[in-house]
Amino acid sequence: MLITIKNISKEYESGEATTKVLCDISFNIEKGEFVSIMGPSGSGKSTLMHILGLLDRQTTGTYLFEGEDVSKFDDDELANFRNEKIGFVFQAFHLLPKTTVLENVMLPLIYSKDKKNHEEKATKILTDVGLSHRVNYMTNQISGGEKQRVAIARALVNNPDVLFADEPTGNLDSKSGKQIMEILQELNDKGHTIILVTHETATAEHADRIIKIMDGEIVEDYKVKDKKIAKNEIGIK
Numbered sequence: 001m002l003i004t005i006k007n008i009s010k011e012y013e014s015g016e017a018t019t020k021v022l023c024d025i026s027f028n029i030e031k032g033e034f035v036s037i038m039g040p041s042g043s044g045k046s047t048l049m050h051i052l053g054l055l056d057r058q059t060t061g062t063y064l065f066e067g068e069d070v071s072k073f074d075d076d077e078l079a080n081f082r083n084e085k086i087g088f089v090f091q092a093f094h095l096l097p098k099t100t101v102l103e104n105v106m107l108p109l110i111y112s113k114d115k116k117n118h119e120e121k122a123t124k125i126l127t128d129v130g131l132s133h134r135v136n137y138m139t140n141q142i143s144g145g146e147k148q149r150v151a152i153a154r155a156l157v158n159n160p161d162v163l164f165a166d167e168p169t170g171n172l173d174s175k176s177g178k179q180i181m182e183i184l185q186e187l188n189d190k191g192h193t194i195i196l197v198t199h200e201t202a203t204a205e206h207a208d209r210i211i212k213i214m215d216g217e218i219v220e221d222y223k224v225k226d227k228k229i230a231k232n233e234i235g236i237k
């Protein structure tokens, strides 16, 4: 099992008041799954993703990642573990400005144990996401959809065990959004585990399974019967 969480809760203290944002969340995610975590704004999706992505810690409950109890790690160990195992894609891309597409994708490799072939690796993954013609462009010279493809390439260049995508189409026009969903589906077909966070049913339905969250609790967890298949009209390759 890739991810096992049991009775996870998250509370925030401010002054005398305690706000419970996640309540008694339990599920498993297997290697190779494509799962959407879906819920309206304020339901706790980002909080849950931050815990699953080891960017934050739960207040109570257990979290096993590949069977390992991650709550026993100190902050440095957690950061190392996260860099090695997890890739992130966010709505706002978070690319470095004034640097090239290639440099952005090579960046995570600075910290990797493997010191060789960084440029080759980054170029290969950029080709996989349909950007071989953009490697030497500056990140401010490419479109939003292309930026998100760079972010996906950067998230994957260390070959993580899971890719988290938090509203990855939220800043994109519908055609670029479709292309991003198609790339995520292709990556999943190749064996990558993907956890997508979204408030949109239509986006969530590109996954094979939807975990629905409302007011910090899981209200549904089901397999998608009529999975949406993203097929972009222009072709990315």
Ligand code: ADP
Binding pocket: 012, 019, 021, 039, 040, 041, 042, 043, 044, 045, 046, 047, 048
């Ligand atoms: P979503 O991603 O579904 O929009 P969030 O996980 O961002 O939801 O937030 C869920 C709830 O937790 C919201 O009511 C939000 O105000 C609250 N919340 C999030 N972060 C904090 C924090 N650091 N302190 C207090 N409350 C927070």
